[in-house]
Amino acid sequence: MRKKIVAGNWKMNNDLAETEMFLVELKKQVFPENVVLMLAPPFTNLNHAFKSLREHNVEIAAQNMHQSNDGAFTGEISAKMLKSVGAKTVIVGHSERRAIFNEDNAVLAEKVNTALENEMTIIFCIGEELEDRKKENHFKLVKTQLEEGLFHVSNDSWESIIIAYEPVWAIGTGETASPEQAQEMHKFIRKTIAENYSKAIAEKVSILYGGSVKPDNAAEIFGQDDVDGGLIGGASLQVDSFMKIVNSF
Numbered sequence: 001m002r003k004k005i006v007a008g009n010w011k012m013n014n015d016l017a018e019t020e021m022f023l024v025e026l027k028k029q030v031f032p033e034n035v036v037l038m039l040a041p042p043f044t045n046l047n048h049a050f051k052s053l054r055e056h057n058v059e060i061a062a063q064n065m066h067q068s069n070d071g072a073f074t075g076e077i078s079a080k081m082l083k084s085v086g087a088k089t090v091i092v093g094h095s096e097r098r099a100i101f102n103e104d105n106a107v108l109a110e111k112v113n114t115a116l117e118n119e120m121t122i123i124f125c126i127g128e129e130l131e132d133r134k135k136e137n138h139f140k141l142v143k144t145q146l147e148e149g150l151f152h153v154s155n156d157s158w159e160s161i162i163i164a165y166e167p168v169w170a171i172g173t174g175e176t177a178s179p180e181q182a183q184e185m186h187k188f189i190r191k192t193i194a195e196n197y198s199k200a201i202a203e204k205v206s207i208l209y210g211g212s213v214k215p216d217n218a219a220e221i222f223g224q225d226d227v228d229g230g231l232i233g234g235a236s237l238q239v240d241s242f243m244k245i246v247n248s249f
C-alpha cells in the first residue's frame with residue numbers, strides 16, 4: 001500500500017503569531033490514521049511548528065534548501081540546519097523556485113543529492129506551464145524534469161522520495177487539472193519511473209497532485225488510481241479547509 005499524504009505548502013505566508021493561531025486550532029482536530037500529514041511553514045516558523053506538533057503526528061517540511069552543506073551563501077539555509085530544527089522533509093523544485101528563482105534541473109539534481117546525503121525525505125515537484133500543455137509537450141517536459149533532476153538517484157533512495165505533480169497553470173489560479181488529466185499524468189509518471197527503475201519501485205512511490213486543490217475537488221482528485229494525495233497551497237492556510245482536504249480520501 002502506498003502512503004497517502006497531504007502536505008500544506010504555506011509559501012511566504014504566516015508570521016509566528018499567525019502560525020501559532022493555526023497550530024492551536026490544528027491540535028484540536030482528529031487526524032485520520034491512514035493519511036500522513038505534513039506542513040511546510042516558512043523557515044522562521046519551522047522550529048516552533050515542530051515543537052508544537054511533536055506529539056501530534058504532523059511532519060514538518062521545509063519549502064527549500066541550498067545545495068551546499070555550508071559556506072559563504074548569504075541568506076541561504078542548509079539541510080543540516082533544517083534537520084536541527086525538526087524538518088526532515090524538504091520540497092525541492094517547486095515551480096515558483098524554478099520560475100522566479102531560476103532553479104534549473106541541474107541545480108535541483110544537486111539539491112536532491114544533498115538532501116539524500118543528509119537523510120532527508122524529498123518532495124520533488126514537477127509540472128508543465130500552460131504553453132507546454134497547449135503545444136502538447138507536457139509529457140515530454142515532465143519526463144525531462146524527472147530525467148535531469150531525479151533519475152540519477154539509486155534504487156534505495158526511492159524510499160525517501162515523494163513526487164508532486166503540479167501543473168503550473170493550476171497553481172494559485174483556481175483552475176485545477178481535471179481528475180482525468182491528473183490521473184493521466186500520474187500514470188505516465190509512474191510508468192516512466194518503472195521504465196527507468198522497476199515496477200516495484202514505481203508502485204511504491206507516492207505521487208501527489210498540486211494546483212488549486214480545495215475541499216470541494218479533493219475527493220475526486222484523490223479518488224484517482226495513481227493520485228496518492230496532495231500538495232496544498234492556498235487551502236492549507238486555514239485549518240478548516242486543510243482538514244477537509246485531509247479527510248477527503
Ligand code: PGA
Nearest residue numbers: 171172211212232233234
Ligand atoms: P495552490 O498551490 O494550492 O495554492 O494552487 C499549490 C502549490 O503551489 O503547491
